[in-house]
Amino acid sequence: MTQSDNVEKKTTVTLQEGKGWKRTLEIEVSKETVDDEFETVYKKYQTLSKIPGFRKGKAPRPMVKLRFKEKIEEEVLETLVPKVYEDAVKENNLSPICLPVMKDIEFQEGSPLKFKAEFEIQPEVEAKDYIGLEVVKRVKEITDKDVETSLNYLREDFAELHPVEREAKLYDYLMVDLIKFQEGKEDKVANQQIFLDPHNMIKEFQEALVNAKAGEQKEFEVDYSTTFHNPKLAGKKVKYQIIVKDVKEKVLPEADDNFAKTVGKYSTLDELKSKIREGLIKKDSKDAEIEMRHYLRNEVVKHNQFEVPETLLNFYLDSIIQDVKKKYKIKDEKKIREQYTNIALAEIRWDFLLHQIAEKENIQVTKEDLDAWVTESEKIMRAQGVEADKLVEDPSNVKKIKEEILEKKTLGFLLKNAKIKEVPYIPEEMKKEGLGKGEPNSDNKTL
16 A cells, blocks of 8 residues: 655645555545535636526526536536546656546545546556567378378369269259249249259258259258247248259369479479479478467466456457357357357466566567568458558558567577477367476367
């Protein structure tokens, strides 16, 4: 508890430290200061008020007091409280992260003004133990099988659909005219293409369309469950009438030199495979780095635990709750809050630690960093119909982009100063928990 007397402002302030980052300012404003403020407001009302029977500004003060008593007291209070609170905050070098809750207000003309202001301050964090962290880098050997798998994906991209004179089978494509009968309404869709995918097709559609031939008509009903992802269909019974117009099969191009030339500037299939291998190696290296950065971030938080202000936690969780309710139609706010509390705590802690490390290590975002971001993002943004250089013209966007760059640079610093141990990549390891010292944990709850 600390106490200070401001003689000039005639105010006494007592600072009390509560749990964590909670603070309470007990403030007493002298009778003289209160009376001076009343005098100022009385003069204002006496000058500006219009009272029947008197010229503007000529009504006697007792009448002004009687007529505007509540308004005058309200204005005095609303003037004094914020001012003396802000002065007290500055005097005690505090950094509130929320609006104060004003309590126990004692206020009347001719007496001192007393009140309490409760709030939380920004955590004072000193990041430590972030240099020389141990981390595992999983190195994946790129095999001929990996290259062939990627080559086949590429062939899929260049595949063609050829009409066939046979019954439809799984993985074929059907061109159909479809009529949907639902709740007395009829909805027609012509030339609808349907892929007979056994993994993503409703059972009734699969049963009706597999073995169908061009020219055939199929009729069937689907009784959708109440949990079906489409709310317009969930819990409904819908009748379908489908006319099969064409059956087509996907035909992949031969993997040969001609295919390599079609894909790009490659003279031979071997040259294309070599480029694929090179891309897989780069991707593996990038994935490994992302995993290490993610792990180092978790480790920094683990080594620097501190109490998170309730204000920040509640604000973060409220934001998550709104997003989850909107995206997944979940209404149980208590369940969402419990599920995301640990994630929220780690995210808030990391945000403070990130900026603390950046400040200590003089990591800054430069104009060159922003220009590089625009260059790197240009292709992706253009595909989304957005111009990257236009984004950096909006101050709110610039702030977000700078935060993104700062985090990337800070994690790069942590990785550069980490103790990296290379181990062979084994996919099964990623599914296990408790991977041992220095190995990234795939459990997102640590975030």
